[in-house]
Amino acid sequence: MPETGIVNYAKVCETMRQQIQRGGGKVILSYQVKRINAAASEVAITDSKNRTIHCGRMINCAGLQSDRILRMAGGRPAVKIVPFRGEYYDLVPEREHLCRHLIYPVPDPSFPFLGVHFTRMIDGGVECGPNAVLALSRHGYDWRTFHASDLFETLRYGGFLKLARKYWRTGAGEIHRSLRKAAFVSALQKLIPTIRGSDLRPGRAGVRAQAVTPEGELVDDFLIETTDRAIHVLNAPSPAATASLAIGGKIADRFETLQTN
Ligand SMILES: Cc1cc2nc3c(=O)[nH]c(=O)nc-3n(C[C@H](O)[C@H](O)[C@H](O)COP(=O)(O)OP(=O)(O)OC[C@H]3O[C@@H](n4cnc5c(N)ncnc54)[C@H](O)[C@@H]3O)c2cc1C
Known part of the structure; x- marks a missing residue:
């Protein structure tokens, strides 16, 4: 796709941080929200080290934890976040010439996030992927990372069970491509037929925070809810x-019009 491009997103975030600070704002890192008290007069947000921030209004854009944060704030999320990991391979340097730009398949409207593609990175290197497999933890960046209560929460969710019943074949195909490199390679060969397993080495992975409805549908648009004094971003799929x-x-x-009294 000649008209598309990529950026170094870490640098984008760093620039945003500088601009926020230049505008008089404050960026606080390493603050894991554990408790929220949305009272009549203010919101009190407490972290894992028992520090509390008091504010008039808040915006929750906590990705993989956004439904839990909404619950902490006194709301009842209409969806549940189900974590789907996307795994990549990297092209070995001597085969990077196979991809000079970004190569995408035509998306399947029922699964817009499925379909491996090739991304020539801004600092060099070519990423190939991702697939989409259920992560065994909300932050499960590989098969070894397992969190029993996260997994149990997903498996007992009616929406996930309906989704799994409907699309088990698609899900099984994704797991197969995750566990067998040859299957991943054959998916990539639809875009670059000359690619071989020896051209690839394991790369990074990301986890999508996918909102799933109680009816078993994948929410494919942005989903933003409001509770007292708070806005919650519950689904922000790519290209968010x-x-x-x-x-x-x-x-x-929306924040400007949020009720504070
Ligand atoms: C494999 C993969 C490929 C993607 N490719 C693209 C792409 O090419 N283009 C594109 O536009 N998008 C892409 N996306 C999607 C993009 O990453 C998301 O749309 C975007 O990150 C959503 O932003 P967000 O701010 O809502 O959530 P996130 O980026 O997930 O940020 C959530 C933040 O909340 C923090 N947090 C969570 N819980 C707590 C807590 N309790 N206390 C404090 N902080 C907390 C997290 O640490 C994190 O910093 C991709 C995603 C994946 C997984």
Whole structure:
């Protein structure tokens, strides 16, 4: 796709941080929210080290934890976040010439996040993927990372069970591609037929925070809910990183009108 491109997103975030600080804002890192008290007069947000921030309104954009944060704030999420890991391979340097730009398949409208593609990275290197497999923890970046209560929460969710019943064949195909490199390679060969298993080495993985409805549907659009004094971003699928400034603008408009009394 000649008209598309990529950025170094860590640098984008760093620039945003600098601009927030230049505008008089504060960026606080390593603050794991554990408790929220949305009272009549303010919101009190307490972290794992028992520090508390008091504010008039809040925006929850906690990705994989966003439904839990909404619950902490006194709301009842209409969806549950189900974590789907996307795994990549990297092209070995001597085969990077196979991909000079970004190569995408035509998306399947029922599963827009499925379909491996090739991404020539901004600092060099070519990523191939991702697939989509159920992560065994909300932050399960590989098969070894397992969190019993996260997994139990997913497996006992009616929406997930309905989804699994409907699409078990698709899910099994994704697991097969995760566990067998040859199957992953054959998916990549639909885009670059000359690619071989020896051209690839294991790369990084990311976990999608996918909102699933009680009816077993994957929410494919942005889903933003409001509770007292708070806005909650419950589903922000790709390309939400690319579109983050536009989405942020919309949320800021809504924030202005959020009731504080
Ligand atoms: C494999 C993969 C490939 C993707 N490719 C693209 C792409 O090419 N283009 C694109 O636009 N998008 C892409 N996306 C999607 C993009 O990453 C998301 O749309 C975007 O990150 C959503 O932003 P967010 O701010 O809502 O959540 P996130 O980016 O997930 O941020 C949530 C933040 O909340 C923090 N948090 C969570 N819980 C707590 C807590 N209790 N206390 C404090 N902080 C907390 C987390 O640490 C994190 O920093 C991809 C996603 C994946 C997984």
